[in-house]
Amino acid sequence: MLIQLHAFASQRRSWLILALGAFSLEIMALIFQYGMDLKPCVYCIYVRLAFFALMLVALIVAIAPEKNWLRKLGFLGWSATSLWALSLNLTLHAKQIEPPSLFGSTCDAIPNFPSWAPLHEWLPGVFMPTGDCGDSPWSWLGLSMAQWLVGVSSLLLLIAAIFWLADLYRPKKKECCGGGCH
Structure with a gap:
C-alpha cells in the first residue's frame, strides 16, 4: 500500500485533485456567503486564505510532482495550511x-x-469580513460551520501525514547483475 501511495503522490493527478478539493472549499464558502447570505467573520476569511494557500501549494507541486524536493515542500505546505486552518477553526x-x-x-x-x-x-x-465571530447561524447535523471545518482540516492534516509517511518509504530499485535488470 505504501508503494501505491508513494506512486500516487508522484503523479500530477494527485496534486490536481488536492487543488480541486481546496478550490471546492473556496466555492462553497462563496455559496454560503452570497447564496445563503451568511456573512463571514475575520476567522472565516483567514480560513479562506489557508485553503487558497493549500490550492496554490498543490498547483505548484503539480508542475513537477516527480521531483522529490518539490513533493516534500508540497507535503510541508499541505500540512502547514491544514494545521493553520485547524487552529483557526x-x-x-x-x-x-x-x-x-x-x-x-x-x-x-x-x-x-x-x-x-x-x-x-x-x-x-472574497476577503472582506462582514460578520461577527460570535454568530453561528448555520448548522448541519447539529454541527456548526466551524465544527465541520475542524473535521475537514483534521482530515486534510491526517491525509497529508499519511502521504508524507508513504513518501518516506522508497521502493528499493531491483539489483542489477551481469546481464542487466529484470
Whole structure:
C-alpha cells in the first residue's frame, strides 16, 4: 500500500485533485456567503486564505510532482495550511461557544493582512469580513460551520501525514547483475 501511495503522490493527478478539493472549499464558502447570505467573520476569511494557500501549494507541486524536493515542500505546505486552518477553526468554535462580550464583537472587523498584500482591499468580495465571530447561524447535523471545518482540516492534516509517511518509504530499485535488470 505504501508503494501505491508513494506512486500516487508522484503523479500530477494527485496534486490536481488536492487543488480541486481546496478550490471546492473556496466555492462553497462563496455559496454560503452570497447564496445563503451568511456573512463571514475575520476567522472565516483567514480560513479562506489557508485553503487558497493549500490550492496554490498543490498547483505548484503539480508542475513537477516527480521531483522529490518539490513533493516534500508540497507535503510541508499541505500540512502547514491544514494545521493553520485547524487552529483557526478551533479558535472560532471557542469564540462561538463562549458567552458574548459586554463590548460586542468577539473578533477584529478588518483582517490583519500585511501592508504589501491588503487582500481585503484588492478582493473585498472574497476577503472582506462582514460578520461577527460570535454568530453561528448555520448548522448541519447539529454541527456548526466551524465544527465541520475542524473535521475537514483534521482530515486534510491526517491525509497529508499519511502521504508524507508513504513518501518516506522508497521502493528499493531491483539489483542489477551481469546481464542487466529484470
